[in-house]
Amino acid sequence: MKLIFTSALYLAWAISSASFDLMLIQEAIPVGGVFRVHRVDPANGVTLGSFQIGPESLGLAASQSRGEMYTMDINGNLRTWDYSTGALKSIRNVGASLIKDFIISNDQSKLYIVNGGNLVYSYDLNTNGQGVLINEPSTQLVKLTQAPNADIYACDVASGKLGRYNAASSYILASTETYFGSTVDQMTFVPSITPGYGTVYYGSDGTAFGYNVTYGGNFVFGNGFSFGVQYSNTADAVVQSHNGAYLIGSDTSSSSNVRVAEIDRASYIVRSNMFSGINGVKSVAIVLAPEPGTFVALGLGIAALLKRRRK
Numbered sequence: 001m002k003l004i005f006t007s008a009l010y011l012a013w014a015i016s017s018a019s020f021d022l023m024l025i026q027e028a029i030p031v032g033g034v035f036r037v038h039r040v041d042p043a044n045g046v047t048l049g050s051f052q053i054g055p056e057s058l059g060l061a062a063s064q065s066r067g068e069m070y071t072m073d074i075n076g077n078l079r080t081w082d083y084s085t086g087a088l089k090s091i092r093n094v095g096a097s098l099i100k101d102f103i104i105s106n107d108q109s110k111l112y113i114v115n116g117g118n119l120v121y122s123y124d125l126n127t128n129g130q131g132v133l134i135n136e137p138s139t140q141l142v143k144l145t146q147a148p149n150a151d152i153y154a155c156d157v158a159s160g161k162l163g164r165y166n167a168a169s170s171y172i173l174a175s176t177e178t179y180f181g182s183t184v185d186q187m188t189f190v191p192s193i194t195p196g197y198g199t200v201y202y203g204s205d206g207t208a209f210g211y212n213v214t215y216g217g218n219f220v221f222g223n224g225f226s227f228g229v230q231y232s233n234t235a236d237a238v239v240q241s242h243n244g245a246y247l248i249g250s251d252t253s254s255s256s257n258v259r260v261a262e263i264d265r266a267s268y269i270v271r272s273n274m275f276s277g278i279n280g281v282k283s284v285a286i287v288l289a290p291e292p293g294t295f296v297a298l299g300l301g302i303a304a305l306l307k308r309r310r311k
Contacts, residue, residue: 051086
């Protein structure tokens with residue numbers, strides 16, 4: 001039995017050691033008029049190939065449970081891809097045009113979409129149902145991210161501020177918040193170790209910024225701060241990582257090299273890798289590998305099954 005238990009734990013360790021985060025990077029400059037998505041392991045610096053997606057995607061999203069990546073052109077044509085093989089699975093229309101950004105919901109069942117107006121659209125990936133999730137007058141919403149409690153943060157260029165739609169779809173705007181640059185390329189929400197707190201990170205060409213927020217109870221903004229990304233000219237995109245966030249931008253060495261730097265929740269760079277042959281960064285999606293604890297549980301489960309089988 002001891003041998004079985006030890007073997008199961010070793011198997012879990014081996015799987016966790018071999019696991020990797022899958023980052024999907026859409027190029028900013030098309031090749032022959034066609035955009036590509038590059039697959040990389042940002043933590044280990046490994047390139048995993050690329051595939052063509054056709055028109056430029058306004059945003060990028062991935063579902064780990066489905067094994068799918070989603071692209072959407074300006075006319076609202078949603079393309080679903082197998083992110084492991086690059087195979088196109090379907091083309092659907094979400095019922096909106098002039099797309100600016102879209103994200104996938106926390107439960108990975110819906111897409112939330114903005115097109116520069118006052119609406120946040122919802123598209124159900126299971127039923128193809130289309131609807132309006134949020135209607136906030138006098139806004140021009142261009143970028144989105146979502147917190148773990150389902151609150152949606154939206155960048156409003158009409159007021160030059162970042163606002164929050166709570167889970168009940170009511171809009172709360174921080175009146176003291178100022179707009180954070182002429183361009184917001186991508187946003188992501190990183191939960192804090194302390195429950196009820198987190199940080200909204202965003203890429204903005206020259207650098208990446210973060211604003212501390214509370215999302216349990218009152219809505220409060222902290223001070224803005226910037227991150228100097230080692231060896232990188234820009235921080236065009238940000239996505240969540242296990243430790244904090246990945247900042248992605250063009251490397252100083254060449255316009256066809258992309259630097260991916262991971263920062264922890266204290267804003268320190270914990271690792272940085274460069275990937276060649278990528279012509280700038282348009283948008284990024286991430287598929288995070290399961291936490292090591294998941295594999296330990298898997299190993300213990302395997303041990304239990306082997307013990308039962310032996311009996």
